[in-house]
Amino acid sequence: MNTRLHPTALITGVAGQDGSYLAELLRDRGWTIHGVSKPGVEGDSIDAHVVRHEVDLSDAGTAQGLVREVEPDYVFHLAGISSVWRSWNDPVLTTQVNGISATALLDACFTQQEASGKRVVLINASSAEIFAGSGVSLQNEETRIAPTSPYGVSKALAHNMVQIYRSRGLEATNAILFNHESPRRPDTFVTRKITKAAAAIARGTLDTLELGNLTAVRDWGWAPDYVDAMAAMAEYGKGDDFVIATGQAHSVADFVSTAFEAVGIDDWRAYVRSDSEMLRPIDSARMVGDAAKARDLLGWAPTKDFDEIVKSMVQFDMTEEMAA
Ligand code: GDP
Secondary structure (H helix, E strand, C coil): CCCCCCCEEEEECCCCHHHHHHHHHHHHCCCEEEEEECCCCCCCCCCCCCEEEECCCCCHHHHHHHHHHHCCCEEEECCCCCCHHHHHHCHHHHHHHHHHHHHHHHHHHHHHHHHHCCCCEEEEEEEHHHHCCCCCCEECCCCCCCCCCHHHHHHHHHHHHHHHHHHCCCEEEEEEECCEECCCCCCCCHHHHHHHHHHHHHHCCCCCEEECCCCCEECCEEHHHHHHHHHHHHHHCCCCEEEECCCCCEEHHHHHHHHHHHCCCCCHHHCEEECHHHCCCCCCCECEECCHHHHHHHCCCCCCCHHHHHHHHHHHHHHHHHHC
């Protein structure tokens, strides 16, 4: 019999942007939280309430042992290599970390549910990148899965595997997340790279910003909103696939222009160089999502628009810049 007052969650990737926001959200709801981080990851970004586990999830036995020990009601699988750029440099590791770990965790949850008779609900952080080659510009849950990068392939593997385990009786959900940003986004992503650089250029500590493709179009949302969506999926409880996106399309150049405007620079082109060395072998030109299903079934809607997201990030980086 389950005598717990509050649910127990297991969050993989708890030290990352989404994992840290989710841990805070569930902590405020009184949940017990276990968090997985890669061995060697520093714990500074991990909430003090989280019971930490430093393990490698791509080992099937490790995943089984962890789920057996924690006995989670909810599993949020957010861990993985999150950079499309990095996946081009290390496709084998990306496949192992993103594809195999998800499979090991799904199998561990399924085994645990079978052995205990107690339901385990799993939310997997899937990605818009699985639709990169679909040729459709407003993408939803029915869009053809057609990845164009090693990252996209690894996420497609996990996405399909979630559906396999769902068909076997696990309430497993794919949160198909479009790009989502915050001051916790590492600067390996273009948004944070831009907001940090805009703050540094405004302060006079940097001269130029070198970027790759300025014409790519993305649907940028606010990371805490996307974490709220995953919590709503857990509450919904029934395994399904949900696109989480704002539906708003902006180019990288739009992002630069809005960020520079926020620090009082109108002629951003004077400070930005596009370097062909930074172009990717294949880059999805346009990724925009239709989150109507999440709105209808989960009551989810984004709370911050593009301008507010850029300004919040710039403001944070200006404060950091002043403190430096
Ligand atoms: P992604 O959509 O998950 O790959 O997120 P990123 O933030 O890494 O990249 C978003 C878009 O920005 C892609 O189309 C990149 O090609 C483009 N981009 C342009 N310059 C840069 C850069 O300097 N760094 C990164 N990470 N992306 C860049």
